[in-house]
Amino acid sequence: MKNEHSVAAIVYNKDEYLLLKYEMGHWGLVKGNVENDENEKQTIIRELEEETGINDAQIIEGFRENYEYYYKFKGNLIHKTVNCLLIESNEKDVKLSYEHTDYEWLPYDRALERLSHENTQQILARAKNFISNQGA
Template sequence: MPQEFSAGAIVFYRNTVGEIEYLLLHYKSGHWDFPKGHIEKGETEEETVRREIEEETGIKDLILIPGFKESLKYFFRQYKDKIKKEKAKPKKTPWVFKMVKFYLAESRIKEVKISWEHTGYEWLPYEKALERITYKNSKEILKKAEELLNR
């Protein structure tokens, strides 16, 4: 079974009154999630996080927060053809096992320049971010990040 390993971050920003806002990206496939990407050969997870955040958002000033590292494990299947004709059925590829390591990172800037991989972004307070995130496992990671930041 093919495997993929990625790293990403729950990126947050403290606004002028000290409230925390979380960065969510809107992916072309329609879901909302945190920025993440494949770990390249010879790269550490932390290097991947910094590179991917910069590539996907333009943010360079990340401060990784010690004591936070969460893993997501799941299976997915991509489709080779994304033809949207009524009778055309996309060809399925094999199942892929994916593991993503998430870090917690603070940004001192709020300006975002999204990459071609995304259609939008939002900085949201915790409750609204929790509602907006598409996947349950990502919601659980956001809950853990919020707990750590509110200790």
């Protein structure tokens, strides 16, 4: 079985969270595989710019969650570990990459409903709690 390591981000601007619609129809987070000698922070900043065009953002220290899942690709079972960081964006103008068909900035309750997978819903809830406790 092949293992993959990805990094995802809860991206927020004030009281709204950025969700991306993937070609397969599900709504999720900015996410991508770690490449070459990148660290997680380098990966997610690169992915944020590639997938959304956003480059005025900062990683919020102290938040790191992870989840795992399995999927099949070309008949092979793949175990994916995703580490999730928190990013505050200073801009909301999104330029989607070819990987996505839509995006939305949504308040927490609507973002929670819109996310397609329970694991990302749980991480969004933890991020909201972290932001509230930090006064960010």
